[in-house]
Amino acid sequence: MLTVENINLYYGASHALRGVSLAAEPGRVTCVLGRNGVGKTSLMRAVMGLQGVKSGAIRWEGKDITAMSAHQRARAGIGFVPQGREIFARLTVKENLETGFAPLPRARRTIPDEIFELFPVLKSMLSRRGGDLSGGQQQQLAVARALVTRPRLLILDEPTEGIQPSIIKDIGRVIRLLADSKLTEWGAMAVLLVEQYFDFAKELADDFAVMDRGEVVLSGQAATMVEDDVRRYLTV
Numbered sequence: 001m002l003t004v005e006n007i008n009l010y011y012g013a014s015h016a017l018r019g020v021s022l023a024a025e026p027g028r029v030t031c032v033l034g035r036n037g038v039g040k041t042s043l044m045r046a047v048m049g050l051q052g053v054k055s056g057a058i059r060w061e062g063k064d065i066t067a068m069s070a071h072q073r074a075r076a077g078i079g080f081v082p083q084g085r086e087i088f089a090r091l092t093v094k095e096n097l098e099t100g101f102a103p104l105p106r107a108r109r110t111i112p113d114e115i116f117e118l119f120p121v122l123k124s125m126l127s128r129r130g131g132d133l134s135g136g137q138q139q140q141l142a143v144a145r146a147l148v149t150r151p152r153l154l155i156l157d158e159p160t161e162g163i164q165p166s167i168i169k170d171i172g173r174v175i176r177l178l179a180d181s182k183l184t185e186w187g188a189m190a191v192l193l194v195e196q197y198f199d200f201a202k203e204l205a206d207d208f209a210v211m212d213r214g215e216v217v218l219s220g221q222a223a224t225m226v227e228d229d230v231r232r233y234l235t236v
């Protein structure tokens with residue numbers, strides 16, 4: 001289980017996260033919603049260890065990881081799919097996947113077959129360059145690359161951004177499968193998902209948190225989510 005406890009994050013004098021708390025449990029999809037610029041990416045980067053926090057704590061599987069580097073967190077089972085995908089355009093699909101080996105011990109540096117079951121399109125494209133893939137294929141590659149590290153917590157920052165509806169559906173289906181632990185090797189995965197689109201979030205989320213101006217303003221189980229209350233924070 002991941003718990004974020006009362007974290008504060010600053011960019012210089014700008015207070016980007018204000019006392020944010022959040023939890024993500026194995027077997028559940030926790031969806032963070034909010035308009036542009038409210039701090040969703042900052043929160044994901046703080047959990048991954050790519051951005052330091054000034055105060056508060058981040059705990060994962062019972063350990064305080066607040067002071068750990070991103071590399072140590074990856075080794076501890078946290079996988080990250082960044083906003084904008086960050087595929088290496090000049091590396092092949094296979095090489096992009098292999099960049100996920102970095103936190104793994106040598107014996108585990110293989111690409112699990114399950115990844116190609118989830119994303120069959122990648123198997124036929126292993127020798128293609130990342131930059132030659134469509135946006136949707138790149139997003140699938142970004143998720144696959146994160147899965148190579150065998151995460152027990154998967155963080156996805158706006159995986160639907162700029163993606164066509166059929167691939168959005170595919171990605172939603174994969175996220176559900178991952179959280180439901182349908183993959184033998186991994187077991188139950190906690191999924192932390194940033195999303196701007198209410199409908200996609202509503203369909204997938206077990207739990208939700210809505211952010212506004214650096215704070216979590218609404219949260220709870222998705223079943224108890226009142227659509228009008230959430231939408232109020234999403235429309236400009």
Ligand SMILES: Nc1ncnc2c1ncn2[C@@H]1O[C@H](COP(=O)(O)OP(=O)(O)OP(=O)(O)O)[C@@H](O)[C@H]1O
Binds near residue numbers: 014016039083
């Ligand atoms: N590296 C940075 N330096 C300074 N300010 C930043 C930096 N990154 C983000 N910010 C500011 O922090 C606030 C939160 O940004 P953040 O990217 O976390 O929001 P977001 O909700 O993820 O937005 P988006 O949906 O556009 O990604 C914004 O006001 C943004 O301008």
